[in-house]
Amino acid sequence: VPKINPTINEIARLAGVSKKTISRVINDEQGVSEDTRSRIKRIMEEVGYEPSRRARALANSRSFLLGLVYNNANSSYVLDLLAGCQATGNAQGYEIVMHSISEEDNAAQEIIRFMRRSGCDGLILTPPVSESTSVLAALLGHQWPMVRIAGDNADFQLSQIKYNDRTASLTLASELIRLGHRQIAFIGGPNQAGPTLRRLAGVHDALALHGLALGHQSIRYGDFTFESGREMAMELLTQPNRPTAIICANDEMAAGSYQSAATLGIAIPTELSVSGFDDSPVASHLWPQLTTVRQPVQDMAAEAVLQLINFDHLKSNLIIKQYEADVVFRNSMAPPPEI
């Protein structure tokens, strides 16, 4: 392996052809005889030639870089997204530049600066920032290709790659009802956040199907953190008529609920059923293991990358793709205790 990358000129010299011909081979363009093509390929192989990404970037006005911005506290989710982006992107010659948003209240400006600095060819927005209307509004109108993972606001001319969490939530709640639960509570994320609304709607759907309803005192809003789950569950479980089941809008808050239940000496699942969302590692590590919802994260990330790469500025490019989610039943749900 030579230490210094040869340039296109050297390959051209070695092969006795012009740079343009080498370029055609690099880009798999036609207009080169099979003979010449294979000869050039062999030479490139031999000397370990790798075209300069910098030069191609400049000449093409493309960087072959894709930006992935995130502000999600669920690190395994973020890295799952990255894995999906990387697998699909690399196969198409792209690399992934990560950027975590540090200034929450100035996210749009930070993303814009990031995109201008990095020169990425496209941007993948991930939740929760992908669900922020103010950020989307500020970003729209900039010219780079852009897609959002999650997000349910149809007001924006911006692709959505999401999954059906409402139906997953309905499945979860239905199962609890089937088991005999009538006192079902819900711990959401922030009050008006998309995931909160969709997952709560799914619970309402299920209850409505059975002529049941969710009282105000059975709904609590956290912020997707363990601590908020702990607090909200503590409130719910110390009520006079405490719930026999809690549906949490993510696994972290479910873990917090476990802790409150432990503190209060309430056994899961015999005295309390709990469920989460995300199928993050914590779901398998809780005891008993948590019933939760697994979204096809890597598939969604791959789709996002493909949309960006094939982005066509001339077309409207508004593609809405919704995936279905799996409910992963584990051991955190059981019939309610007999009264």
Place this chain on the structure above:
Amino acid sequence: VPKINPTINEIARLAGVSKKTISRVINDEQGVSEDTRSRIKRIMEEVGYEPSRRARALANSRSFLLGLVYNNANSSYVLDLLAGCQATGNAQGYEIVMHSISEEDNAAQEIIRFMRRSGCDGLILTPPVSESTSVLAALLGHQWPMVRIAGDNADFQLSQIKYNDRTASLTLASELIRLGHRQIAFIGGPNQAGPTLRRLAGVHDALALHGLALGHQSIRYGDFTFESGREMAMELLTQPNRPTAIICANDEMAAGSYQSAATLGIAIPTELSVSGFDDSPVASHLWPQLTTVRQPVQDMAAEAVLQLINFDHLKSNLIIKQYEADVVFRNSMAPPPEI
């Protein structure tokens, strides 16, 4: 905000100076009068000029990209590293390209391909791949700047940025001894892995100070996963003379130990003390909260970036920097039960 980035030529025209002068301002070089400089800066501000990273990359033979490769299952650790790299890198005009190693048994080749494809200016190796001698051997001799986070093999002419896990481990074990424990067990990662050896050595150190020793039957090797922790703890806790304390080489395995203890009806911390390593989120979510070791991840990442940026091919560039780690005492350790 203009949609299209102006080029250096436009700025030069607007300011009535040459491109070279603009270039001098961009790079904070001297040779420009304060008047001209501030005028140019104002114009750049007004039109929202951002120098093309692609063009600079080509002209400088630098990409202003830093590669961060990882194969660590602890996602919060990886994102912590990224956060540290990003903060320091961005401040110096660099972006971070992430690459997760997919082919474990061919990691070196994959990293080499990644570096050649991406054209990154430098490479940050993170554990566990940064502790693999075969990978290091294959990577050494390639010409890009490179540093490793963790790693304790001094055979390689390659900077190390590590922390003192041996002393942290000693602190942990000493505290258990102080509490009265005499039956202390250890669950490590893979048998010969650096972290395993260092953390086990710390336990030996502490015991030796008190004239105690760690029997073979008190040492188990997992693979840093929850499941392996669960299994190994199960083995330890079902022994005739079961330990009253388990020191785990990471938090995941400690969480697994919690689960085994729960299965066996052994209460933590009254009947069993447990400790971990990493201070990952799971440590705070366990009940009772886990005593663990917090390493200065972001500081180490920042140091790595600075070393890469200031890497000097002429000097030997072998810098070994060791940080101290904090032991975070929480509620998972207590005196052993009276016999």
Place this chain on the structure above:
DNA sequence: CTGTTAGCGCTTTCAT
């Protein structure tokens, strides 16, 4: 099928 010319937007070197 193959080659020539002129850039991409910056930085370098060397003048002035």
Place this chain on the structure above:
DNA sequence: ATGAAAGCGCTAACAG
């Protein structure tokens, strides 16, 4: 303190 010219390694547009 400032500028002119050449070039980084590749590709687009055109020519043959």
